Amino acid sequence: MATLNILYAGFGGQGILFSGRFLAYEGLLLGKQVSWLPSYGPEMRGGTANCSVILSDDPIGSPIVDKPDILVAMNLPSLDKYEDAVVSGGKIFVDSSLIERKVKRTDVDVYYVPATKIASEHDMPTLANMVITGKLLKEVSGLGIDNLDEVLGKIVSARRQNLVEYNKKAINVGYTFQ
Amino acid sequence: MATLNILYAGFGGQGILFSGRFLAYEGLLLGKQVSWLPSYGPEMRGGTANCSVILSDDPIGSPIVDKPDILVAMNLPSLDKYEDAVVSGGKIFVDSSLIERKVKRTDVDVYYVPATKIASEHDMPTLANMVITGKLLKEVSGLGIDNLDEVLGKIVSARRQNLVEYNKKAINVGYTFQ
Amino acid sequence: MAKVTFKTDICKGCALCVDACPKNIIELSKTELNVKGHHPAVCIDMDACIGCAACATMCPDCVITVER
Amino acid sequence: MAKVTFKTDICKGCALCVDACPKNIIELSKTELNVKGHHPAVCIDMDACIGCAACATMCPDCVITVER
Amino acid sequence: MGEKVLMKGNEAIAEAAIRAGCMHYFGYPITPQTEVAAYMSKRMPKVGGVFLQAESEIAAINMVIGVAATGKRVMTSSSSPGISLKGEGISYLAGCDLPAVVVNVQRGGPGLGGIQPSQADYWQTTRGGGHGDYHNIVLAPASVQEMASLTVRGFDLADKYRMVVMILADGTMGQMMEPVEIDNIEPLKVEKPWALTGTGMKRKPNIVNSLYLKPNELEKTNFDRYKKYTKIAETEALAEEYLMEDAEICVTAFGITSRVAKNAIKEARAQGIKVGMIRPITLWPFPKSTYMKHADQCKAFISVEMNMGQMIEDVQLAIECKKPVTLCNRTGGMIPKPEEILAKIKEVGGVK
Amino acid sequence: MGEKVLMKGNEAIAEAAIRAGCMHYFGYPITPQTEVAAYMSKRMPKVGGVFLQAESEIAAINMVIGVAATGKRVMTSSSSPGISLKGEGISYLAGCDLPAVVVNVQRGGPGLGGIQPSQADYWQTTRGGGHGDYHNIVLAPASVQEMASLTVRGFDLADKYRMVVMILADGTMGQMMEPVEIDNIEPLKVEKPWALTGTGMKRKPNIVNSLYLKPNELEKTNFDRYKKYTKIAETEALAEEYLMEDAEICVTAFGITSRVAKNAIKEARAQGIKVGMIRPITLWPFPKSTYMKHADQCKAFISVEMNMGQMIEDVQLAIECKKPVTLCNRTGGMIPKPEEILAKIKEVGGVK
Amino acid sequence: MAVVFSKPHSLTDKSLHYCPGCTHGIIHRLVAEVIDELEIEGDTIGVASVGCSVMAYDYFNVDFVQAAHGRAPAVATGVKRSDPSKIVFTYQGDGDLAAIGTAETVHAAARRENITIIFINNAIYGMTGGQMAPTTLPGMVTQTSPYGRDVEAVGFPIKICELLSNIEGATYLERVTVNNVANVKKAKRAIKKAFQNQVEGKGFSLIEVVSTCPTNWGLSPQKSLEFIETDMLPAYPLGVYKDITGEEK
Amino acid sequence: MAVVFSKPHSLTDKSLHYCPGCTHGIIHRLVAEVIDELEIEGDTIGVASVGCSVMAYDYFNVDFVQAAHGRAPAVATGVKRSDPSKIVFTYQGDGDLAAIGTAETVHAAARRENITIIFINNAIYGMTGGQMAPTTLPGMVTQTSPYGRDVEAVGFPIKICELLSNIEGATYLERVTVNNVANVKKAKRAIKKAFQNQVEGKGFSLIEVVSTCPTNWGLSPQKSLEFIETDMLPAYPLGVYKDITGEEK
Ligand SMILES: Cc1ncc(C[n+]2csc(CCOP(=O)(O)OP(=O)(O)O)c2C)c(N)n1
């Protein structure tokens, strides 16, 4: 992993930015250079949201991920929009509970995770983002779930530390999803 | 008269700007190029006022008169300030009822006119400026009192045409003052 | 006899109409999801509708047409 | 016994003190002209002064000092 | 009129605007341009126009936006600090592609500064002032006659290109009187199908707007606007050349300084120095080609400015730094004297 | 801190300001810089500082003037339209020689424009914006770490030179997160005998003022201030050079575009093209000598900007037009892609 | 069966970008209904302000200009003075009108400018993500009053109808709300009168509509309507604050 | 014999640049007398505005900052927030405070900013040569209302004390004048109270002083004082418009 360009994309409200921050902190703890860039807009509620995360061994140039090594698509418009941008040999993670179609590209690895469904089933309906992130941690070499506590401790605000456990659970469920 | 650089200087309220406009219109009627530039400032009442007037056969460059051919000094500070600036061979008109001292320069023509006193005596105390202007019209070649009506008609506002006669009188008194 | 029609596509599932209906005959669809990703309002008992237009009056999105 | 003193140099000859004096003992000098070109206020009958400071109260320029 | 009358520069602007069909003026008092408003307040009621003293410069420029949006000719005027306050509004006019004339009779700055003449808003006027990518057409009169004629031209250009035209004058230009002839003007007639006149239920609504939430759309409007700017730069640049045929030294100055410079140049010529002047009349577009034309012929340029050296950069860029450009300046309300310019001409020319 | 934490650029500015001893912040909400105020509103009460949301950008900058006049460190932040509104106030700060830090997290313009990142206020920031002769020191961070460190530096420079320091960022810089380390800062201690602290009946009154009715006095303050500016230009210009040792083509860009350009340059180097970059960190003073140093070595310059071409003029002036400078730009909130820059490098380099 | 309620003609077919349940939508519709009923659609020119309603120009079937933040009354003044036969209205939020636009509001009222202002008081800056507005209630938590609005430190809410009622030029000032059917109907009557005044040349009318911001209040749309009743109306009592339309003019 | 009246210590020896008989001078003196009497000279910081009184910094023996036109209350807010132990006052004309500075005035009041504002209402823009002010009387001829202020076209006078009296944050508002000895004394009492309030941390006090502009009114100084009585006071009645200093705080 010299540089890992990750793009999360979905609806606002799906926790896209939070997952991105999670990965960025994960990278930080792994001693990487990291950057995190949200799309921001007036439609802060609803509408689309996406988030560029870069983890790298070298100083990071542009923080914008145009050509993701890894795409996490949490709704159909996002998959439609970014599928072609993924680099050859890259990975696409699809929330298959929200996206019915299959990925057309054949030169990438695709992981279908019914994250929203899984999250609902586990009674944490808002954590589909972390479920799919769990899967990502599993499949992307160099990442992992060794320091969940530390990372989550940083990004979950002090007043909500009770959420740490939920997030851990969601990640673990995703990590172990086959 | 290729170019005539005239500087009027005195207190605010002495009609300095009006006299300047009179001369400028006079020039205009004589077919000259003319410019008129007041000093302007926040002390619109009281304080000093001066006014640059240029009459010329050629297009006028700077409208600022630094080196007057003609200086009309209506108070002592003005004479003190501008006496030395007058070009050699120029003319200085002094309101001798307000300025007690004599002009020191010897290379200029000096005309002492007790304009304020004369004006008071003729019951038009605010027209000292036009009295001294009358003298100026007499002494400066190329100028004159032939078209007083026309000039005054232009610069006296429509509602105050009755003042035309007063002004004419003042000018004439000055013109004939020995 | 009265009738309410919903432009379901533009409904945002805010439920203001639900609360407004004196007959309590509007609900957010639990199953349906519209293109905007909202559960749209539906009338569950059109026969009970009195055409009072309370629902439409409170709808911020002009989703509802009322006939009477 | 009272006394008014004028800082004649800074008087602007506005005459507000003239009007204010209940004893009518202030006038603008008809002859004098100060450095600013104004006819300054003067007290024409100091003996009549009651030191009420009405003049000074109305003077915008702090020209007047009153003693009593 | 036909006949020449003596007018203050500020009054000439006001009268010319009315003659050009400007029936709406909004302003806020500030020295040294108060005569514009004073004149308007007298004349507008007589000609059926609108004079309104706004509660601030900001309100004034936004009232201008309102009238401009309806397709009518409209003007505001102010002086330096007041123009700063109009920065946002001017940027909006640009972003909405609205025509309007804005007059700046400059005074010394920064801050409250002074009320004597200045040219220190050159940058502000030619390089934004407001935020974002845009230009105003900037006209710099050097006589009361030009105060009038460039105002008229300003309204035509504003309508033609749907943009702001700024008249950049200074306290001297505003206060001085010269004879001026304001012809019976035929204002350029420009169709304004975009104007807000009510749909009359006969057409789709017109919208005057500068908001584009999609950046590609905002970019497109900017690109399109710059195509227009390029065209203007090619066709509308104006300069006066004075004794430039054989000039070895080129003085350059606009507005009042160009007049002072003329005195100096006459004197220098009398002393046998080959010096001429380029006077830009449009400050944007800057008349680059006029400079370039003389870049080889002249050995040096002197930029005479009443500021700390702002136009000088445009001169350097115009001649692609081919020759040295020297600054001859006064600032803060001081006006250079002909002698100072003459001395600089001699210095640059290597004359003792 | 010592430890690296992930922060948004906007938050880094706020935290750095507090660490630098800025206990007064005044602002007005505007995207994309709202996080500065949000952060301040949370933190200031905890550290005994003052956060006040003003009724407008104009009120905010004038509150800044009030605090600055008392000699304390103070900051405001906004984005493009809001900065336009601060133009008069910034000019006052300059005219009063008051230190303050003003942050502009730029968005697309002109007018209301958009809320996506932009660099189109380059001119406004480096060439006035407000009226009159003056400069701000302009710092252009290109990382979240620099958002913090240049803010700290900004306060020091502001105090040292008694002037406004502007942090010129853009929406991307404000919104992105990167690890940042904000050291325990020792703010520069500057005596401020001019500050308004009440005379205590022990000294003559201090007066903070920009009004000089006598033009010669106003001129003198301007001349004196420009002496200071000259000194700053000589000593405080900053630039980063990237792969410039052997570069034949010099890309130049600041802020976010410099980061995109780095990607392109890496790729170009991989393809054997000798290209490097000069990244100005101070936009005023513009690091001219850094450019000049490479003017002979390089055959061409490329100015990458998120506007219609504003810095390009400073580049041309810096290298005295010795080499062609080409513009590579996007605007209105669009960010150039590395490929576009690479293509331009190849085009300029004559590489197919 | 006849249609007794449908989208007014003066609204376009664009779907509104407002958050679910945001009452901006109701107020838009009321304004459009009034324009329909007064048959002034072809003569009306709207002035959009900067706030969540910035794109109002997309929703009304009338000519529109988008004004800078706070300056809508000045822009409207320009529009109206250009052609007094047009019906000119502004649609402004509380940040826009009561903070940055205070001077423009007060002076348009003082001039008795013959325009209609629809003023949306939702006690917050909606569009920028929920900062404190001049109208934010004491103690209310917002992005920039994270510990609740502390009136000692940042001041008291500004009550626009009360403030303007002391301005001689103001013609008609009423505060309404839209939190239930009855209030929506009253709001419409007020808005109608405000437009009617303009048609009749009576001068400056401003209708303050107490509105919601479910998103930034952090409440559901329904709870937001309740919040109006329980918290907003006690601070912002409904009613007519000034009405000189009955008087001789 | 003892001196019973002389220049207060807080005034410098500079002679005032005001026109003969202009009551700006009287009001300066009153402010200085109050500063003397409250013994706050060493702790006071003044904020000068843009108007004839722009150079107030030359006349008071206290630290001073000169504010941009209309922005004195904002500048004063900065000064006061920087050091609440200082006594901060602004001195502003009616163009400054009631036109361009409307928003800053209203919001400083709403914040109950603990400052003192001395507001000089002379119904005109003095410094710029006599243009119409927001406070210009109906029918009054000025440079920009050459045919007399036409309220139909340009609006009604703004009455600041009345306007601000509806602002919850405002602590103390009084209108006074200086057209005779008795009124000068009353004016001084009001000014003193306004400063005293600040010393006691009571918040926002504004004293509106109905003043003259002989020069631009085209009247002699004496006639100007009469004009206050005959024309100004009927439009601007004297009195306390708000005073909550007695209330619990
Ligand atoms: C000059 C300027 N300042 C700030 C902004 C940013 N801004 C956009 S909307 C807004 C607040 C809007 O709040 P409000 O007027 O209450 O409307 P709402 O969104 O609540 O309907 C602000 C401050 C801007 N666009 N322009």
Ligand SMILES: Cc1ncc(C[n+]2csc(CCOP(=O)(O)OP(=O)(O)O)c2C)c(N)n1
């Ligand atoms: C931004 C700005 N606008 C306008 C001016 C010009 N100006 C100077 S004083 C003044 C009016 C002052 O009138 P007022 O506040 O009533 O004070 P007065 O002179 O009557 O005491 C104006 C408009 C300025 N200096 N700055």
Ligand code: SF4
């Ligand atoms: S019209 Fe009345 S009864 Fe019918 S659905 Fe709507 S609210 Fe209910």
Ligand code: SF4
């Ligand atoms: S009120 Fe309108 S938008 Fe809301 S749920 Fe009902 S129909 Fe849908």
Ligand code: SF4
């Ligand atoms: S103190 Fe009283 S009596 Fe004496 S001069 Fe003054 S006003 Fe007159």
Ligand code: SF4
């Ligand atoms: S009031 Fe003062 S300034 Fe006026 S005349 Fe009397 S002493 Fe002189």
Ligand code: SF4
């Ligand atoms: S942010 Fe608030 S005011 Fe804006 S649309 Fe959403 S709910 Fe409505």
Ligand code: SF4
């Ligand atoms: S112009 Fe008027 S307000 Fe100004 S000093 Fe003169 S009289 Fe006083």
Ligand SMILES: [Mg+2]
């Ligand atoms: Mg709001």
Ligand SMILES: [Mg+2]
């Ligand atoms: Mg006044």
